[in-house]
Amino acid sequence: MSKPNIKSLDMMKFTAMTPTREEKISKAPAKKLPELKSYKANELAAALHPTVQHLVVAEVIDAAPDVKTFVLKADAEAGTKALAYFSAGQYLSLSLKIGESTITRPYSLSSSPKEALEGKYMLTIKRAGEGLASNFILDNWKVGEKVTASAPLGVFTYEPLRDAKTIIGLAGGSGITPFRSLAKAIADGDEDAKLILLYGSRTLEDAVFEAEFKELEKNCDKFKLVNVLSDAEAEGCEHGFITADLIKKYAPAGEDYSIFMCGPQAMYNFADKEIATLGIRRKFVRHELFGEYRNPEKDADFPKGKEGKYTLSVKMAGKEFTIPCTSEESLLVAMERAGxxxxxxxxxxxxxxxxxxxxxxxxYVPKSVDGRRLADLQFGYIHPCITFPVSDVSIDVPPARTV
Ligand code: FES
Known part of the structure; x- marks a missing residue:
């Protein structure tokens, strides 16, 4: 039998269907169709992917020195009846009004998907030296605080078709939050994977979720925690940094494994070099975003002598703004500073x-975070969140939607 060939198909064959369709339309009752909103599929889509979620802080828990967990519930009064479901590893983009500026910040959900169905999200936030938003939240959020957030976003999630059955999680600092979600999802039976978590902290006191992880470990044979302490030694913990040798020590012998990494930029710089020596296939190494790119001027390929203060012209929704910017801050931060x-x-x-x-x-756009396509480069498109000025700059920005 000859193979079907697209060229042999009669592309106009569908025109023969027109009379049948017209006949059906003429015989159809003249009843008005239900509104699009009332379709079950649309209801489900709106519940899973709301444009905005109105939340309220229901509880504040001290999780470790300078770390708090905020338990958030749906704010029905403000219009959110239920929390959107999510996959372990996703984040919420929060909209925060700080002074005259409205800024957004992504925070990984530390709660599990099952907990969302039970009516709560959890965000675990650590105080950070330069963390404008984190410090603001830690200083200002109390029970009853109203919060505006996006739907759950992000792709730092377990995908059985792509990822190996065993995940080696590398966490540093507040990068532990998506792993709490994943560990719980595995224990709840919502993800079919095994997680071996190498968690880097300065001391054991700085390790968040320590007691909870130990409890999970006891009750779930698919989860193992290894604390890696850089500044202290403690029984049952590794001492030093997360190196290739340490990964090999805990990885399953002779089996594929995926590496999921979430932590500060410095940890990625170090761990990426270590992982490169392991010869793991590229698809098995996943990074969560580490937020704001810092110190671009220290990059080897930063244009020489271009550090300095510049002017940024912003066109947005028919308006034009002229504001100051500097080569050490992204264009996005410059806009937010200017309100x-x-x-x-x-x-x-x-x-x-x-x-x-x-x-x-x-x-200047750092290569390691430049995810633009060829067409973006050709037609001059940028992502202001990772773009740094090295001259006076003019940009056209679409207006922000709700979150
Ligand atoms: S905010 Fe996601 S690419 Fe800029």
Whole structure:
């Protein structure tokens, strides 16, 4: 039998169906169709992917020194009846009004998907030296605080078709939060994987969720925790940093494994070099975003002598703003400082939500986070969240949607 060939198909064959369709339409009752909103599929889509979620802080828990867990519930009064379901590893983009500026910040959900069905989200936030938003939240959020958040976003999730059955999790600092969600999801039977978590902290006192992880370990044979302490030694813990040798020590022998990594930029710089020596296939190494890119001027390929203060012109929704900017801060941060509400979600050059056009000027985009396509490069599109000015710059930015 000869193979079907697209060229042999009669592309106009569908025109023969027109009379049948017209006949059916003429015989159809003249009843008005139900509103689109009333379709079950649309109801489900709106519940899973709301444009905005109105939440309220229900509880504040001290999780470790300078770390708090905020338990959030749906704010029915403000219009959110139930929390959107999510996959372990996803984040919420919070919209925060700090002074005159409205900024967004992504925070990984530390709660499990099952807990969302039970009516709560949890965000675990650590005080950070330069963390404008984290410090603001820790200092200001109390029980009853109203919070505006996006739907759950992000792709730092377990995908059985792509990932190996065993995950080696590398966590540093507040990068532990998505792993709490994943460990719980595995224990709840919502993810069919095994997680071996190498968690880097300075001391055991700095390790968040320690007691809870120990309890999970007892009750779930698919989860194992290894504390890796850089500044202290403790029984049952590793001492030093997360190296290739340490990964090999805990990885399953002779089996594929995926590495999931979430932590500060410095940890990625170190761990990436270690992982490169393991010869693991690229698809088995996954990074969560680490948020704001810092110190671009220290990069080896940063344009020499271009550090300095510049002027940024922003066109947005028919308006034009001229504001100061510097080569050490992203164009997004410059806009937020000036009180311009620009679109942003991941703040790491991944989601594409801040996609804007560079009209004039020179910019530096760090290679390690530049996820632009060829067409973006050709037509001058940038992601302001990871773009740094190295001359006076003019950009055209789409207006921000609700979150
Ligand atoms: S906010 Fe996601 S790419 Fe800029």
């Amino acid at each position: 311009i509400t620009a679109p942003a979600q991941c703040r790491s050059g991944v989601c594409g939500y801040c996609h804007s056009q560079l009209l004039k000027g020179d910019v």
